[in-house]
Amino acid sequence: MAGKKQQEFVKEITPMEEDFSRWYTDVVLRTDMVDYAPVRGCMVIKPYGYGVWEGIQRVTDSRLKATGHKNAYFPLLIPESYLKKEAKHFEGFAPEVLWVTHGGNEELTERLFIRPTSETIVCDMYSKWVQSYRDLPLLINQWCNVVRWEKTTRPFLRTAEFLWQEGHTVHAEEEEAQEETMKILEIYRQVAEDELAIPVILGEKSEREKFAGALKTYAMEAMMHDGKALQAGTSHNLGQHFSRMFDIKYLDRDGVLKYAWSTSWGISTRLIGGIIMVHGDNRGLVVPPRIAPIQVVIIPIAFHKEGVLDKAKEIKEGLEKSFRVEMDDRDTYSPGWKFNEWEMKGVPIRMEIGPRDIENNQVTIVRRDTLEKFTASMDNLTGTISGLLDDIHDTMFNKALKNREEKTYTTTDYEEFKRIMHETPGFVKTMWCGSGECEDKLKEETGATIRCIPFEQEHIGDKCLICGGKAETMVYVAKAY
Numbered sequence: 001m002a003g004k005k006q007q008e009f010v011k012e013i014t015p016m017e018e019d020f021s022r023w024y025t026d027v028v029l030r031t032d033m034v035d036y037a038p039v040r041g042c043m044v045i046k047p048y049g050y051g052v053w054e055g056i057q058r059v060t061d062s063r064l065k066a067t068g069h070k071n072a073y074f075p076l077l078i079p080e081s082y083l084k085k086e087a088k089h090f091e092g093f094a095p096e097v098l099w100v101t102h103g104g105n106e107e108l109t110e111r112l113f114i115r116p117t118s119e120t121i122v123c124d125m126y127s128k129w130v131q132s133y134r135d136l137p138l139l140i141n142q143w144c145n146v147v148r149w150e151k152t153t154r155p156f157l158r159t160a161e162f163l164w165q166e167g168h169t170v171h172a173e174e175e176e177a178q179e180e181t182m183k184i185l186e187i188y189r190q191v192a193e194d195e196l197a198i199p200v201i202l203g204e205k206s207e208r209e210k211f212a213g214a215l216k217t218y219a220m221e222a223m224m225h226d227g228k229a230l231q232a233g234t235s236h237n238l239g240q241h242f243s244r245m246f247d248i249k250y251l252d253r254d255g256v257l258k259y260a261w262s263t264s265w266g267i268s269t270r271l272i273g274g275i276i277m278v279h280g281d282n283r284g285l286v287v288p289p290r291i292a293p294i295q296v297v298i299i300p301i302a303f304h305k306e307g308v309l310d311k312a313k314e315i316k317e318g319l320e321k322s323f324r325v326e327m328d329d330r331d332t333y334s335p336g337w338k339f340n341e342w343e344m345k346g347v348p349i350r351m352e353i354g355p356r357d358i359e360n361n362q363v364t365i366v367r368r369d370t371l372e373k374f375t376a377s378m379d380n381l382t383g384t385i386s387g388l389l390d391d392i393h394d395t396m397f398n399k400a401l402k403n404r405e406e407k408t409y410t411t412t413d414y415e416e417f418k419r420i421m422h423e424t425p426g427f428v429k430t431m432w433c434g435s436g437e438c439e440d441k442l443k444e445e446t447g448a449t450i451r452c453i454p455f456e457q458e459h460i461g462d463k464c465l466i467c468g469g470k471a472e473t474m475v476y477v478a479k480a481y
């Protein structure tokens, strides 16, 4: 019975080997994470998808607060003149800005734009708040939505409106701003690797790929199951660009008025797309246990029989003290249907409790990551589950790392590189001369980009992949989402 049902369910998700993009869309829709909104490119994040976002928020916010950052909120609407203050920033964002031109029937005297990011308004406020060295450092983060009018969109990965956190800090010294930029990148690494079980490569972005208006952009890049890269978080050292344009000055100890140094950084709901594409399989989602909205789902079996439901409730109450637990005691669905449903939703642990389990003082456990099924004693279930969740996290991380390693290649031969991109897409470790023309050519001819200049440099060769000229910089190249 369960076998037949299972097949029907799996049919609703296109196998990833057949069409990865269809598989992705099937998974996000079928698991109730999102729905399409009436405005093209927007998404409705449904409770299960939002629960994953709340998990990411929780593990990020606690780390930001522990390092002295405080949350605030800045307005959604910003005057047009602000965007124009920083030329490069304007150039970078203008093509995707959404404008507000009317209030009711009246045309506004100055157009307003909906934030694609908030540097402009935050820096304007900071110019009022920062007077003296005593006001520094200023370490503020905000959780909010932003709008970027993208032409092609995909749920979580690229949407016109998305949710994120954006941090904006101001410092007295140049080194402090650089330290902050790196500190945040390390926090992002922890979130990705230690919480989401996604291995990342850390490095610096090239001139062409850096944030509009930044001095330096650092990023973490993750490999998706299909070998493509996802920029999973960025941290920018803005130098003095924005403080000069927005006049953020402070009176230093020596009585001299100086321009401050600033940073900005963010991670977004894109990460949810990353979770899906790194960990998911043909059965659906596999949600990393530390941020999973539901870590354990309890399914009572034959619960019309006396004592089963009571025992299941008792176990649930015990586990709820330490974990996020849900019990599915709907009598309108069969156990087989429920197994499939929760498997598809990627809940890390499924626990079945039936009359025979109770007789034997045990529960039946199924891990979502490996689909292993086994029994565990009802005594010390908290310890069992805790250990199991850690093991699931490690297993998921190692599996993702293995996939990345298998799909990482090394070459400085352009023809071989093209063949790799065409036949077995992945990350290519190679050398680059540093020129923007080579970057443009690479993108034009292969669709791939320099993902980052990794901190961990390796000597691969002496010649640039693209022009064959002298090259001293090792880079990761890949096609990206």
Ligand SMILES: [Zn+2]
Binding pocket: 432, 433, 434, 435, 438, 464, 465, 466, 467, 468, 469
């Ligand atoms: Zn070159």
